[in-house]
Amino acid sequence: MPKLIKDRAIAIDRWTLLKVATGPEVLIAIPGKNLIVPLRFWQDYAIELEGYTGDIGIWLDSDETVSEIGDALGEFPLIALNFPVFADGRSYSNARELRERFAYAGEVRAIGDVLRDQLYYMSRCGFDAFSLRHDQDPDSCIAALDDFTTGYQATVAEPIPLFRRR
Amino acid sequence: MYRYDGYDHQMLRDRVAQFRDQTDRFLAGELSDAEFLPLRLQNGLYIQRLAPMIRIAIPYGMLSSRQLRKLAFIARHFDKGYAHLTTRQNIQYNWPHLEDVPELLAQLAEVEMHAIQTSGNCIRNTTTDQFAGVAVDELEDSRAYCEIIRQWSTFHPEFAHLPRKFKIAVCGTAIDQAATQVHDIGIYIVRGPAGETGFRILAGGGLGRTPVIGQEIFDFVEKPHLLSALEAILRVYNREGRRDNKYKARIKILVRETGVELFREKVHEEWRRIKDSAMTLTDAEIARCKAFFEDPDYAELTDKPEALTKQLAKDALFSSWHQQNVRAHKRAGYAIVTVCMKETGVAPGDVTDQQLEHIADLAERYSFGEVRISHQQNIILADVRQEQLAALYRELQSQALASANLGLLTDIICCPGGDFCALANAKSIPIAEAIQRHFHDHDELTDIGEANINISGCMNACGHHHVGNIGILGVDKKGEEFYQISLGGSSKNVASLGKIMGPAFAQEEIPAVIGKIIKVYKSNREPNEKFIDTYRRIGMAPFKETVYAKAD
Structure with missing residues (x-):
């Protein structure tokens, strides 16, 4: 069971993540769950999803963009952004875009290769939930959110850049 | 500072x-x-x-x-x-x-120093003209903007895992000393339509495997919008730069594959969205940063003091060092001194602990306690009184720091190469030394004049061989080290990339080959014509003919 940090604390995960290859039959097989579905799943099975009884969130891979969700964005309580490998930095841009351009207020969750030493940067870009890779120690990951006291830039976590606060 | x-x-x-x-x-x-x-x-x-x-x-x-x-x-x-x-x-x-x-x-x-982002796929150390703030041809001191960029790029949370490394250079002078056009982002301080200074921004320049001159993305950005313009370029690159092949991951490949028009459009679209946000620079912040780079307490002096004129007349060695290593300063009575770290027999750019301490002393006594490092691997004392140049020269001599070869053929830019670097295909330091030994005569060197040799031990081009007037690249041929020579590169305002002359040479052949190249230049040059200009006028053919001519 992957470990989840949400709002700076260890949390129970009430969501189920669907893999890319999943078909619509899953909606009948596991009714009433809260599902994080791949972007393509949501695009391809909009009709099947309409009757589903649980909550729906979407996850974007690092080569997908927030604008592909379009006006429906506000309907989702959760958007997850994937890190296929930790060195793939595209999801940082997606997180900022979610928060800053689209003013998305729901949960933004990091999934995939999510490691302790990225968490500070992730939180500055607007992630507020982290589904840690299985081998990560959650307590030390929570501590890593405070690796730095402050930063120079205007970010989601600190919208006023340091030069305006000095 | x-x-x-x-x-x-x-x-x-x-x-x-x-x-x-x-x-x-x-x-x-x-x-x-x-x-x-x-x-x-x-x-x-x-x-x-x-x-x-x-x-x-x-x-x-x-x-x-x-x-x-x-x-x-x-x-x-x-x-x-x-x-x-x-x-x-x-x-x-x-x-x-x-x-x-x-x-x-x-x-x-x-001492307020660090190793942050000096490597890795992130925004690297921002570089500029080593004469910033003292150059005679400066539109505006670039260092305040470099500091603003340093802070913005340090621990930037969005850009810590870019497709590849990312280098920014800023140039505020008429003569470009910063190799600005071969950086991922090159920034020129320029005058705008109303006469105010702002920035012309290029992107997609770079050396490495695929050398490219940067292309204009912004013709003029007003000062308050510098950071949003940079952030827009970086965001498009972070999102769209190739991550499937490390050799195609630099922004230059993205610009080329996207096409500069479309790339520019994407950047400007992003810029419009973020331009008027909290990252807009305030006048107060620009003034705060500029204050750190105000002029030191200069004395009222005059140019060419008598003491200097006398020393120049009686000491030939000092005079040739003065001719080569001392540049004009914006203030009367002051001079810019470059300590050339290219003593023959020492790896270019190597400096001992004693030399560092000696230079620290000299900086304190002669130049307001500051120095600069140039990308040509030399050290600059930027604010020396002309009347004290002779005394400074003698003190440099005592620590083997008085090489009078700045800008000459033996002022070689050179990477650490195969002696140290795990990436290198071939050694580079011994090549530099062999060339320096071959051209040991100072009169001959000054007769050849401005001509620079850049040596890289592999395709990653840390020695900037593409922009050397003469570029030398170490290559591996079936386990043996060979050297490919290119001609015609320059990182100055009219930037150009060198062209490969022909088949590569063995290590021991290099000094003689350089000798032949210089001979062709000398027999073809017009009065006062620099190597690069002769090459541009007569082209590759005469060089190639002579170098590859079969012995009778």
Whole structure:
């Protein structure tokens, strides 16, 4: 069971993540769950999803963009952004875009290769939930959110850049 | 120069603590090699052929004498008594132990220095003209903007895992000393429509495997919008730059594959969205940063004082050093002195702990306690009184720092090459030395005049061979080291990339080949014509003919 940090604390995960290859039959097989579905799943099975009884969130891979969700964005309580490998930095841009351009207020969750030493940067870009890779120690990951006291830039976590606060 | 306040110091302390913890976890086996790699790289730490190498940032080349002394201390205590000036205004140590690196960083932090983002796929040290603030042809001092960019790019959370490394250069002078056009982003300070200064911004330049001159993305950005313009370029690159092939991951490939028009459109679309946000620079912030780079307390002096004229007349060695290594200063009675770190027999850019301390002393006594490092791997004393040049020269001589070859054929830009670097295909330092030994006659060198040789030990082009008037690239041919020669490169305002002359040569052939190239230049040049201009006029053919002519 992957470990989840949400709002700076260890949390129970009430969501189920669907893999890319999943078909619509899953909606009948596991009714009433809260599902994080791949972007393509949501695009391809909009009709099947309409009757589903649980909550729906979407996850974007690092080569997908927030604008592909379009006006429906506000309907989702959760958007997850994937890190296929930790060195793939595209999801940082997606997180900022979610928060800053689209003013998305729901949960933004990091999934995939999510490691302790990225968490500070992730939180500055607007992630507020982290589904840690299985081998990560959650307590030390929570501590890593405070690796730095402050930063120079205007970010989601600190919208006023340091030069305006000095 | 810039001085840290409580915020800057805090960030550095946080960084040292973070890296100490990361190193401990790595040594305890809790972090894999692959996971530690980007963490140590973002602290400038490589694992090299013989030992780890650490690269320390010298932001836009500025150093105080206090910092020089700390670098000498580190050379003595963590290395074998020397350091190496790089081709991007950084300094490297080749012999530290991994477990000592956190302590080395803590020592550096005491003097407001660090190794942050000197490697890895992130925004690297911002570089500029080594004569910024004192050059006669300057539109505006670039250093305040370099500092603003340094702060913006330091620990930028969105751009810590770019497709590949990313280098920014800023140029505020008419004559470009910063190789601005071969950077991922090149920024020129220019005048706008209303006469105010702002920025012309290029992107997609670079050397490496595929050398490219940068293309214009913004013709004029007003000062308050500098950071949003940079952020827009970086965001498009972070999102769209190739991540499938490390050799195609630089922004130059993205610009080329997207097409510059479409790339520009994407950047401007992003820019429109973020332009008027909190990152808009305030007048107060620009003024705050400019205040750190105000003129020192210059005396009212006149040019060409009698003391200098007399010394020049009676001391030929001093006179030739003065001719070659001293440049005009914006203030009457002052001069810019370049200490050329290209003594024959010493690896270009290498400097000992004693030399560092000596230069620190000289900086204090002759140049307001500051020096600059150039991308040509030399050290500059930027504010020397002309009447004190002769005394300074004698003091430089005492530490083998008085080479009078600045800008001449033996002022070679050279990477560490196969002697140190794990990436290299071939050695480069012995090549530089062989050429320096071949051209040992100072009169001959001054007769040849301005001509530069750049040597890289592999395609990664740390020695900037593409923009050398004569470029030398080490290549591996079935396990043997060969050297490919190109001609016609330049990183100046009319930037150009060298063309490969023909088949590669063995190491021992190089000095004679360079000799032949110089002979062709000398027999074809017009009065006062520089090597690069003769090459541009007569082309490759005469050089090629002579160099590859069969012996009768």
